[in-house]
Amino acid sequence: MEIGLRLAVSLAQIAAVMGVVMLTVMILTLAERKVLGWMQDRMGPMEVGPYGVLQPIADGLKLFFKEDIIPAGANKFLFTLAPILALVPAMIGFAVIPFGPTMTIELFGMQVKPFVISDINIGILYILAFASIGAYGIILGGWSSNSKYSLLGGLRSAAQVISYELNVGLAIVGVILLSGSLSLVKITEAQAGGFWNWFIIAMPFPQIFAFVVYVISSVAETNRVPFDLPEAESELVAGFFTEYSGMRFAFFFIAEYANMILVSCVAAALFLGGWNAPYPGTILGHLGLDALAWIENVVWFAAKVYFFLFLFFWLRATLPRLRYDQLMRFGWKVMLPIALGNIVLTAIAAYFFPR
Amino acid sequence: MNVAITAQPKRKPSFSDWLKTLTFYELLVGMKATLKHLLNYKPITLQYPHEKRLLPENYRGMLALLRYDDGTEKCVGCDLCEAACPSRVIRVVSGEVPGEPTKRYSKEYYMDMTRCLFCGLCVDACPVDALGMTREFEWAVYDKRQLHLNKQQLLAIGDRAYPVREKRLELQHPNVAFFNVTFKHLPQKEN
Ligand code: SF4
Ligand code: SF4
Numbered sequence: 001m002e003i004g005l006r007l008a009v010s011l012a013q014i015a016a017v018m019g020v021v022m023l024t025v026m027i028l029t030l031a032e033r034k035v036l037g038w039m040q041d042r043m044g045p046m047e048v049g050p051y052g053v054l055q056p057i058a059d060g061l062k063l064f065f066k067e068d069i070i071p072a073g074a075n076k077f078l079f080t081l082a083p084i085l086a087l088v089p090a091m092i093g094f095a096v097i098p099f100g101p102t103m104t105i106e107l108f109g110m111q112v113k114p115f116v117i118s119d120i121n122i123g124i125l126y127i128l129a130f131a132s133i134g135a136y137g138i139i140l141g142g143w144s145s146n147s148k149y150s151l152l153g154g155l156r157s158a159a160q161v162i163s164y165e166l167n168v169g170l171a172i173v174g175v176i177l178l179s180g181s182l183s184l185v186k187i188t189e190a191q192a193g194g195f196w197n198w199f200i201i202a203m204p205f206p207q208i209f210a211f212v213v214y215v216i217s218s219v220a221e222t223n224r225v226p227f228d229l230p231e232a233e234s235e236l237v238a239g240f241f242t243e244y245s246g247m248r249f250a251f252f253f254i255a256e257y258a259n260m261i262l263v264s265c266v267a268a269a270l271f272l273g274g275w276n277a278p279y280p281g282t283i284l285g286h287l288g289l290d291a292l293a294w295i296e297n298v299v300w301f302a303a304k305v306y307f308f309l310f311l312f313f314w315l316r317a318t319l320p321r322l323r324y325d326q327l328m329r330f331g332w333k334v335m336l337p338i339a340l341g342n343i344v345l346t347a348i349a350a351y352f353f354p355r
Numbered sequence: 356m357n358v359a360i361t362a363q364p365k366r367k368p369s370f371s372d373w374l375k376t377l378t379f380y381e382l383l384v385g386m387k388a389t390l391k392h393l394l395n396y397k398p399i400t401l402q403y404p405h406e407k408r409l410l411p412e413n414y415r416g417m418l419a420l421l422r423y424d425d426g427t428e429k430c431v432g433c434d435l436c437e438a439a440c441p442s443r444v445i446r447v448v449s450g451e452v453p454g455e456p457t458k459r460y461s462k463e464y465y466m467d468m469t470r471c472l473f474c475g476l477c478v479d480a481c482p483v484d485a486l487g488m489t490r491e492f493e494w495a496v497y498d499k500r501q502l503h504l505n506k507q508q509l510l511a512i513g514d515r516a517y518p519v520r521e522k523r524l525e526l527q528h529p530n531v532a533f534f535n536v537t538f539k540h541l542p543q544k545e546n
Contacts, residue, residue, distance in 0.1 A: 037398075039392050040392070041396075041399050041400075042398055043398045
């Protein structure tokens with residue numbers, strides 16, 4: 001009974017988070033095209049609904065009813081597995097993201113943390129681990145399609161993931177050194193009390209370099225412009241998902257956007273104070289409405305995440321794609337030394353000026 | 356003439372160059388440009404099927420065969436358009452006007468619009484201004500054979516695109532237009 005209730009509450013939480021993430025993905029597909037359009041003096045989608053706001057629904061319906069083609073000579077098992085392998089890790093990472101303040105409420109005589117599905121103490125490692133599995137989806141999808149474009153896209157993705165996953169991991173180490181925890185909840189709590197406590201500028205050693213390295217690497221990790229070599233439209237048709245159609249294609253598509261949201265959430269939680277407002281406490285809390293303070297926190301978290309998502313679009317509208325050797329050189333010769341140097345300096349600073 | 360290509364002397368990167376590289380200066384300049392376009396958003400898009408562009412006067416669109424004001428065809432079947440066309444769009448079958456061996460008309464007239472490049476040379480070549488270019492351009496069809504037009508279809512296009520017709524000269528035969536030559540002693544064609 002107790003277990004069943006707990007399971008039900010957890011499932012409800014998961015469903016709520018999935019719903020929000022899926023809704024955000026829908027918004028993003030529209031927002032990206034709109035923002036790109038506006039930046040290029042176009043209008044973006046305008047036909048479905050007023051100002052094209054129903055476009056995501058039309059796209060979803062279209063993809064749902066499209067024929068699902070498996071090319072001749074493709075490895076059927078891996079071809080089917082790859083989109084799932086891409087989507088599931090992207091979704092599963094949200095389990096440890098704290099969307100709002102740490103608090104527990106009593107529900108049916110149980111302690112429930114409403115804003116984080118599961119506060120495990122290695123949260124950030126868990127996200128990194130699953131992000132790497134997501135790359136398998138791309139690589140296997142490219143390999144199993146039996147098409148040269150897909151294969152090239154998959155190969156590029158493999159090389160890109162190796163060089164940039166590393167930088168993401170190393171950029172995060174500085175933050176972990178300062179906060180002394182791998183749990184995203186604890187890391188966020190360590191940044192409470194105003195924007196000067198956010199790790200991007202926090203004493204004793206501001207993580208601004210780590211932040212830049214993280215943002216660039218996460219753009220590369222999610223295969224977005226200017227690091228979209230795995231799906232380079234102008235060179236590889238569509239890269240690793242050239243042969244995919246219908247819902248399988250939609251899976252890859254959703255995975256890409258879910259990954260964007262995930263890395264934005266992590267960036268917000270690690271460097272920009274997560275759900276903390278840039279001033280001590282919350283305005284609603286100071287006004288004596290402590291019970292409603294979580295709304296303000298959640299809004300701040302959403303604002304930070306959406307800032308990063310906008311940054312993704314902004315970069316896409318601005319930058320051309322990197323050449324392959326540039327990508328590699330930038331990853332290994334520029335980002336890696338910066339990340340390593342940041343770790344050394346942070347470690348020294350954290351040793352002499354413990355927080 | 357030999358053009359000496361001298362290599363640009365390699366400049367030592369100055370301090371400001373280093374600073375620009377470190378702060379992603381060029382990147383920020385680009386991002387500022389895109390943001391500026393986002394903030395003063397002035398789309399140049401025309402929502403095509405809903406709003407249409409004003410076409411210029413001399414727009415070269417669909418071709419058409421024209422008539423005189425009394426409904427007679429202008430074409431005299433001289434074949435000059437066929438000769439002028441670089442894409443071999445036009446095929447004219449010329450014939451004598453029955454009972455008038457000196458006068459000719461086009462018995463059949465075909466255009467294969469799939470090949471036309473809308474250069475307008477046929478219109479220029481026609482000595483009696485029997486061909487015209489309309490401002491129609493929405494000619495997308497599902498079957499390309501619908502773009503093989505015969506004389507009746509071309510005349511119909513001309514009828515709907517050129518409601519104001521040229522006056523036929525008196526010297527011209529009711530069935531057939533004569534070459535657009537004017538003689539002093541005959542009534543002039545008013546412009
Ligand atoms: S417009 Fe040019 S290509 Fe078209 S029919 Fe006339 S001469 Fe031929
Ligand atoms: S050039 Fe003019 S008159 Fe001669 S055949 Fe062509 S359309 Fe007819």
